[in-house]
Amino acid sequence: MNNLTLKFMRNAFLLLAVCLSTVLFSCKKDKETEQSGSEAVKSDTADTTLIADRGWPREAENNSTKLVYYQPQVDDWKDFKEITARVAFSLTPKDGKQVLGVASLKAETLVDKDNRSAFIKNLQVTDIRFPALDKKKVPEMEKLFKETLPKSGDPISVDRILADLSHTKSPSKGIASKNDPPTIFYSTNPAILLIVQGEPVLVPVEKTDIQYVVNTNWDLFLDKTTKDYYLLVENIWLTSKDVAGKWTKTTKLPSGLSNLPSGQNFDDVKKMIPPPSSGVAPEIFYSNKPAELIAVNGSPKFEKIPGTKLLYIDNTENDVFADENKGQYYVLLSGRWFKSKDLTGPWSYAGNSLPADFAKIPKDSPRANVLSSVPGTQEANDAVMLAQVPTTAILKKSDAEAKVKVSYDGGTPQFKPIEGTKMQYASNTQEKIIKVGDLYYLCFQAVWFMSTSPNGPWKTCDSVPKEIYTIPPSSPVYNVTYVTQTTTDTTVESSSTAGYLGAFIIGATFGAILSYGTGWYYPPYMYYGGLYPIYRPWPYAYGGGAVYNPWTGGYAAGRRVYGPYGAAGTSAWYNPATGRYGRSASVQGWYGGRTAASTYNPWTGNYARTNQGHNAYAQWGHSAATNGNQWAQTGHITTRRGTAIGYETSGGNKGVITHRRGGGTTIHTNNNVYAGHDGHIYKKDANGNWSHYNNGNGGWTQAGTLGSSKKSGEGIQNRANQGLGTNGSGERIQRDNKGLGANGAGERMQRDNQNLGGETRMGDGMRDNFPKADQTLGQPNKPLGEAGRPDVTRDLDRSAISRDRGEMQTRNFQNIQRSGGGFNGGGFRGGGGFRGRR
Numbered sequence: 034m035n036n037l038t039l040k041f042m043r044n045a046f047l048l049l050a051v052c053l054s055t056v057l058f059s060c061k062k063d064k065e066t067e068q069s070g071s072e073a074v075k076s077d078t079a080d081t082t083l084i085a086d087r088g089w090p091r092e093a094e095n096n097s098t099k100l101v102y103y104q105p106q107v108d109d110w111k112d113f114k115e116i117t118a119r120v121a122f123s124l125t126p127k128d129g130k131q132v133l134g135v136a137s138l139k140a141e142t143l144v145d146k147d148n149r150s151a152f153i154k155n156l157q158v159t160d161i162r163f164p165a166l167d168k169k170k171v172p173e174m175e176k177l178f179k180e181t182l183p184k185s186g187d188p189i190s191v192d193r194i195l196a197d198l199s200h201t202k203s204p205s206k207g208i209a210s211k212n213d214p215p216t217i218f219y220s221t222n223p224a225i226l227l228i229v230q231g232e233p234v235l236v237p238v239e240k241t242d243i244q245y246v247v248n249t250n251w252d253l254f255l256d257k258t259t260k261d262y263y264l265l266v267e268n269i270w271l272t273s274k275d276v277a278g279k280w281t282k283t284t285k286l287p288s289g290l291s292n293l294p295s296g297q298n299f300d301d302v303k304k305m306i307p308p309p310s311s312g313v314a315p316e317i318f319y320s321n322k323p324a325e326l327i328a329v330n331g332s333p334k335f336e337k338i339p340g341t342k343l344l345y346i347d348n349t350e351n352d353v354f355a356d357e358n359k360g361q362y363y364v365l366l367s368g369r370w371f372k373s374k375d376l377t378g379p380w381s382y383a384g385n386s387l388p389a390d391f392a393k394i395p396k397d398s399p400r401a402n403v404l405s406s407v408p409g410t411q412e413a414n415d416a417v418m419l420a421q422v423p424t425t426a427i428l429k430k431s432d433a434e435a436k437v438k439v440s441y442d443g444g445t446p447q448f449k450p451i452e453g454t455k456m457q458y459a460s461n462t463q464e465k466i467i468k469v470g471d472l473y474y475l476c477f478q479a480v481w482f483m484s485t486s487p488n489g490p491w492k493t494c495d496s497v498p499k500e501i502y503t504i505p506p507s508s509p510v511y512n513v514t515y516v517t518q519t520t521t522d523t524t525v526e527s528s529s530t531a532g533y534l535g536a537f538i539i540g541a542t543f544g545a546i547l548s549y550g551t552g553w554y555y556p557p558y559m560y561y562g563g564l565y566p567i568y569r570p571w572p573y574a575y576g577g578g579a580v581y582n583p584w585t586g587g588y589a590a591g592r593r594v595y596g597p598y599g600a601a602g603t604s605a606w607y608n609p610a611t612g613r614y615g616r617s618a619s620v621q622g623w624y625g626g627r628t629a630a631s632t633y634n635p636w637t638g639n640y641a642r643t644n645q646g647h648n649a650y651a652q653w654g655h656s657a658a659t660n661g662n663q664w665a666q667t668g669h670i671t672t673r674r675g676t677a678i679g680y681e682t683s684g685g686n687k688g689v690i691t692h693r694r695g696g697g698t699t700i701h702t703n704n705n706v707y708a709g710h711d712g713h714i715y716k717k718d719a720n721g722n723w724s725h726y727n728n729g730n731g732g733w734t735q736a737g738t739l740g741s742s743k744k745s746g747e748g749i750q751n752r753a754n755q756g757l758g759t760n761g762s763g764e765r766i767q768r769d770n771k772g773l774g775a776n777g778a779g780e781r782m783q784r785d786n787q788n789l790g791g792e793t794r795m796g797d798g799m800r801d802n803f804p805k806a807d808q809t810l811g812q813p814n815k816p817l818g819e820a821g822r823p824d825v826t827r828d829l830d831r832s833a834i835s836r837d838r839g840e841m842q843t844r845n846f847q848n849i850q851r852s853g854g855g856f857n858g859g860g861f862r863g864g865g866g867f868r869g870r871r
Contacts, residue, residue, distance in 0.1 A: 086150055086190035086843055089704045095181040097127035102182065103706045105138065105189065106832050107197040113422045114528070116142050116151075116194070119708035121715075124178055132174055133726050135162045135708040136182075146424045146586060149192060149846055154185040162712040164726050192846060195418050196839035199411065200831050205421055207539040208506050211552035212382040214371045215575040216324040217364070219378070221333070224316035225266050225594045226326040227251055228576050229276055230557050234568045238299075241289035246276075248557065248568050250576070250596030252302050256287040263290065266315055270308040277321070282314035301597070323554065323576035325366050327351045327376065328594045338398060341390035345400045350578075350592050352403050356388050363387070367579045368406050368548030368588070369539070384408070384540060405581050408544025412583065415842075416547040417538055419586040423517075423528035428480065430493045430525055437477050437491045439464050442560040442567045446487040451508050456500060458510045459487065460558055463569055465513045469498045476513040478637065479529040493525045494518065506537070509555035509571035512636045535572055535636040536581075536588055547581065549588040550574025572636050584846055704836065707829055713820040715829055723829055725820040736821025 089104040105118035118138050125131040140156040161175050218226065228250050235244040235255055246253040252265040253276070264271045264280060271280040284307070291306055293299040318326055328349060335344040335355060342357040352365040353376070361372045363383060372383035391407045394400060404412035441447070441462045448457040448468055459466035465476040466487060475482040475491055482491035502514045515532030518525055531537075531547070539548045555571035578592030707715045714726040716733065723736040 086188050086193070086847075090706070091187070093181050093183055095177075098177050098181050099125040100178065100181040103708075104193065104704055104836060106708055107194050108201070110142070110194060110198055110202070113144070113530075114142060116140050116153075119710070121706045121708040122178070124174060124181070126174070126177055132163055132166050132170075133714050134166075134174070134178065135164075135712055135714055136160065136178065143425045143427075144191060144422055146191070146419075146422065148850070149190060149584075149843075150188045151191050151194060151422075152185075153183075153187045153189070156182070156184045156187075158182065164713055190839065190843040190846075191419070191422060192842035193836070193839035195415060195422075196835040196842065197832070198418065199414055200835065202418060205417065205538050205545065207545050208537050208551065210506060210537060210539045210548065212369055212384060212539070213552070214380040214382060215366070216320055216322070217366070217371070217378055217380050218318040218320075218324065218326045219329075219376050220316055220318070220326065221329045221331055222316050223313060223330075224318060224326060224328050225251065225596065226324060226576070227253075227264070227276070227317050227319045227596075228324060229253070229319070229321055230323075230570055231321055231559075233276060234559060234566050236565050238289065238292075239294060241292050243287065243289035243293070247566075248570065252597065254290065256289065259287070261287075263287070264317070265302055265305055266317075267312075268305055268309050269312045269314055270305065271314055271317065277319045280314070280317040282312075284308045284310055320576075323573045325575050325578075326592075326594050327353060327364060328592075329353075333376070336399075338390075338394055338400070340395065341393050343388070343390050343394070347399070350594075352400060354391075354400075356390070358390075359388065363391075365403055365406055367550055367574045367577075368536075368546060368581060369552070369574075370406070384546070402581070402583075405583055406546050406548075408540060408546055413544065413546045416581065416583065416586070417545045420531035420536055420538060420547050422586075423530050425526060425528045426479070427524055427526045430520070430523055433480055433493055433525060434482070434491060437475070437482055437489070439466070439475065439477075439487075439489060439491070441487075442558075442569070443562045448487075451504055451510070453505055453507075454500065454503060456504070458508065461560060465510045467501055467504075467510065467513070469500055472498075474498065474501060476516055479516050479533060480525060480527045481516065481518050493520060495520045506551040507553050511551060512572075531586060533636065534587055536586075548574070549577075549579035549581075584849055704840075707832055709820070709825045710828055711820065711822065711825050713825075715820075715826075717829070717833055723821060723826050734820070736826055 090101050093100045093102070100122060102120050102122040105116075105120045107116060107118045109117040111117070116139070118140075120136050120138060121133070122136060123131050123133050136158055137160040138156060139159055140153045142151045142153060144151050158179050161171075161178060163171055163174060166174060218224075229246060230248045233246045233253075233255070234248045236247055237244050238254075242257045244255045244257060246255065254263045255261070256263065260274065262273050262276055263283070263286060264273070270283050270286060272283045273280045286306060286308060290302075293303055293306075295303070318324075328351065329346060330348040333346045333353075334348045336347045337344055344355045344357070346353040346355075354363045355361070356363065361374060361383075362376055363370055363372050364380070370383040370387055371380040372386075373380045387407065391403070392410050394404055394407070396404070404410045405416045407413055439462060441459070443461060446459055446466075447461045449460045450457050451467075457468040459468075467474045467476075468487070471485070473484045473487050474494065474497065475484070477491075481494040481497050483494045484491050497517065504511050504514050512533050512535065516527065516529045518527040520526070535549055536547050537549075537551055538545050539552075540546055550573055552574050554573055557568060557570035559569075560567040576595065578595045579588040580592075581588055705716050707717075709715050709725070715723050715736070717723055718735075724733040725736055726732075727734040
């Protein structure tokens with residue numbers, strides 16, 4: 034064993050010891066904390082940014098054999114779990130000459146959607162081609178390649194994969210959603226939307242004559258002595274005899290409001306007692322069902338969208354457009370388009386007849402965010418595809434089963450039929466329990482359990498009945514059909530897609546898009562058998578101002594006119610252990626609810642402390658497979674930023690640690706090398722021409738000029754200085770020190786002198802390390818046929834465009850993730866974030 038190997042092993046061991054202690058410290062056991070009368074689970078999240086995609090190409094080393102492998106070209110991602118790809122590589126054995134090759138790969142993937150990374154495991158090499166290698170040397174080189182290529186743990190950005198697939202993957206067929214418009218109010222004055230589902234559900238405030246309404250989205254109280262309602266909107270108090278009647282501003286409050294207890298959802302309310310004298314009373318729009326409000330700040334100010342006949346209203350947080358051609362108004366609500374001849378309505382569904390000009394909205398427009406909801410656009414395709422990518426968690430069966438808790442309001446389980454099936458669902462609990470025949474199935478925090486009794490004990494499922502996946506969207510438990518799992522003797526591997534969190538694909542004929550909610554209204558459940566009433570609404574599509582966030586791949590509440598609790602879809606319950614009553618926000622949002630902040634998801638009943646609030650696995654303490662500590666097996670991966678080392682401890686802990694190098698060997702190549710479907714290796718020059726690696730003389734020959742003496746000699750041109758690629762819409766991607774977009778605060782992203790992941794650009798005069806003309810390596814092992822056929826170069830053109838687009842998307846996401854923009858409660862909209870106009 035040479036000194037270099039010993040040195041590396043010593044450094045790796047020390048690094049492992051330091052980072053493992055950090056991982057163990059940060060992944061401490063979850064603590065269940067009481068939060069405003071509810072039992073909320075707070076998850077500790079590890080620093081997974083260390084294992085994000087660090088750029089391409091990458092370098093691996095094994096017994097002094099050096100492998101440089103380029104970004105895989107993805108051919109298929111079956112069920113978004115099994116990936117098939119091609120990869121171009123160079124392999125340099127110890128004391129040997131470098132050879133070029135193309136490999137076909139197949140591997141399983143685990144996805145961490147919080148970091149938009151897919152992690153490779155159980156990689157298989159299905160084929161290897163060496164276009165310029167002596168036949169006798171092929172077995173040896175194949176063996177070295179397979180031994181050196183990391184088998185697991187290698188992260189690749191999900192955006193890179195999806196960019197490759199966008200040319201070949203057909204979108205999933207949409208669900209049978211209900212697209213009838215909700216009630217849509219319109220106002221040019223300051224206004225809020227007050228939703229009270231059904232009749233007010235009143236709960237007494239201890240030691241006062243005050244009751245508060247739990248089935249609403251604002252702080253709403255009733256004075257039992259006078260029968261007057263009191264409503265707090267920001268810093269303004271209003272009063273009315275009827276929740277559906279006229280509201281007037283007041284500065285006189287009943288004495289009971291001054292005695293509100295602390296720590297029971299009332300702390301923010303108490304700050305407004307006594308009432309401030311200043312402020313203008315807003316207009317109150319009331320609805321007893323989910324509704325929406327178009328709130329314009331004064332008379333509409335229309336702005337023209339260049340290159341179209343569309344205008345948008347600038348002085349509103351809503352997405353409202355006018356089409357000059359058809360004389361129609363269009364509004365986007367929860368991912369669905371509605372149209373009307375007048376802003377006051379009536380409105381009708383317009384998803385199947387959206388004007389073509391919507392797809393022409395420029396990507397730098399203040400309203401470019403709606404492109405994710407315009408059928409046929411690249412942004413919509415990306416949203417739909419990302420929604421189908423599962424997030425995976427791997428858990429010990431014993432740990433999962435120990436944490437399952439199920440309770441029924443009133444004590445006795447009650448079941449209702451699921452329309453169109455022979456199954457039933459439990460109606461008096463927040464948990465999703467399905468009765469199939471004589472067995473009961475529980476989907477708890479995206480993991481399936483089974484029992485012979487509705488009260489348990491619950492054991493993880495080795496298989497989920499096929500009938501469950503026939504539950505229709507009209508059922509309030511439909512979202513569980515987006516959770517699947519497999520098991521071993523000791524572990525359960527659960528996978529959930531966006532539908533579990535309330536984002537559903539709709540449409541097909543006219544192009545699929547992603548929407549929030551099924552569009553069906555599920556009436557809330559109320560139980561009055563205890564000391565206090567229990568109110569449990571099911572999630573619904575409207576009334577929360579749900580807006581799509583392309584960086585999280587999910588929806589969140591975004592408009593302040595919908596109240597501090599997001600929407601009326603709050604869950605309220607009595608906690609007999611504390612004698613307190615609690616409620617929680619219905620939609621994870623940037624403004625957040627006053628009880629559960631921005632992290633409660635009504636589809637899962639989940640409390641999570643993650644950046645996006647789209648965590649399906651908070652109960653287990655981790656949101657992704659990477660933190661499940663089960664996927665890393667062997668190997669280390671080196672990029673220009675450093676080395677990622679897969680590890681496994683004697684206690685069964687597994688993961689990846691990353692060491693960022695300050696110096697040392699760098700990879701003096703760029704990502705401009707591709708594997709053709711024909712088995713040849715290609716690169717693209719500054720003029721957009723393709724050259725293939727010439728198996729006759731070890732040099733490069735321009736495609737279509739087979740036999741030419743033109744060789745690379747001077748190395749690969751640095752693509753970062755060329756602005757080569759085009760994005761999915763044919764627009765040129767500028768790469769010369771120019772910003773790629775806007776971050777969460779609207780600031781321009783500076784690329785400086787860095788490629789993706791922060792690697793230093795290649796300097797002038799750097800030469801590639803490929804074989805040159807004087808390094809003839811003999812005849813190819815396998816006949817590859819003529820290189821550079823038009824069908825192959827067309828495919829390579831698509832690969833190059835996809836690679837550029839994937840790099841741009843990955844860079845944008847990583848910049849936003851580092852800056853914290855667009856994620857937390859700082860205003861993805863309206864708060865100075867995503868649009869950057871307020």
